[in-house]
Amino acid sequence: MQNDETSAGPRLLGPADVRRLAAELGLRPTKTLGQNFVIDPNTVRRIVRVAGVGADDVVVEVGPGLGSLTLALLPVVGRVVAVEVDPVLAARLPSTVAEYAPGVAARLEVVPADALRVAELPGPAPTALVANLPYNVSVPVLLHLLETFPSLSRVLVMVQKEVADRLAAAPGSRTYGVPSVKAAWYGTVSSAGSVGRTVFWPAPNVDSGLVLLERGQVARDPDARAAVFAVVDAAFAQRRKTLRAALSGWAGSATAAETVLVAAGVDPRARGEQLTVDDFARIAAARVTITTFGTS
Missing domain, CATH: 3.40.50.150 (Vaccinia Virus protein VP39)
Incomplete structure (x- = not known):
């Protein structure tokens, strides 16, 4: 043609x-x-x-x-x-x-x-x-x-x-x-x-x-991106493990990971593939809050 x-x-x-x-x-x-x-x-x-x-x-x-x-x-x-x-x-x-x-x-x-x-x-x-x-x-x-x-x-x-x-x-x-x-x-x-x-x-x-x-219509905080992506990388590095275990290195220990997850409203027994990007954002934000202000 x-x-x-x-x-x-x-x-x-x-x-x-x-x-x-x-x-x-x-x-x-x-x-x-x-x-x-x-x-x-x-x-x-x-x-x-x-x-x-x-x-x-x-x-x-x-x-x-x-x-x-x-x-x-x-x-x-x-x-x-x-x-x-x-x-x-x-x-x-x-x-x-x-x-x-x-x-x-x-x-x-x-x-x-x-x-x-x-x-x-x-x-x-x-x-x-x-x-x-x-x-x-x-x-x-x-x-x-x-x-x-x-x-x-x-x-x-x-x-x-x-x-x-x-x-x-x-x-x-x-x-x-x-x-x-x-x-x-x-x-x-x-x-x-x-x-x-x-x-x-x-x-x-x-x-x-x-x-x-x-x-997205609502712009995400670009300053939060690195922290959120770090959680994502950690969660999927050991995707067969629960988040409590997979995020233990990221949080410092399994107990610390569980504390952050509970504060974020995420089941510590869940796995990374079950979470949305908003879930990961809440986890990252919860860790910042706990690190800054501690737990009540």
Whole structure:
């Protein structure tokens, strides 16, 4: 099928386009950087549609690669800030956009950097994160950007299916764990569908999933985040144990853990996978209160 630019928008990258660009760059996709490039235009259109972004959005895209998703985003949003760790890909992206979507090329800003180390971005504050995240660092990148940019109100990321299931898992489910709770700290997380392997080049040996996160209306105290996350890490480090036992190291002893849990209104016999993010927040707050004022 011919992939010409029409009134519906810029040309998007198909299999032949991706392979041509890769050949021009002498590119061999590496597992180290989690490089699997989307070769299906319908997939990137779907991602943009599900993301629900529009003309007022400043979108952060992590790992734009050869530009498949970038080209689908640019006609829809006000600005795309593409963070790319591979210097060759970062240098090439503007010329690819100029070739395939000249009418919206001015909306693109490329930041050649490791997303895990990004502390600020040029221009207006970002409002959305839409990305095909590198699978080997997907959760750390997601959590880092949510922490660093509280202006992000909406997130739609494509990650490994197993990771997508964990991020969107509810308390009590088999896949509920540290990523589930930490993502829920920032907002409401839900599964937004699955993606097959054949839409990528090279095809990965795992399926993919879309995860949607919508920032909560009530902002959480950023100063409490580290304390809450420490409880979460401790609770799931020994997830088969009761919270009284699992949090003994964190609290100083099993008795101290029980005191904190009771003060927080949490059953000491419960396990971490049964608790919501609000439960963990109450536990962290109770410990601060007890440490500061003691028990009555």
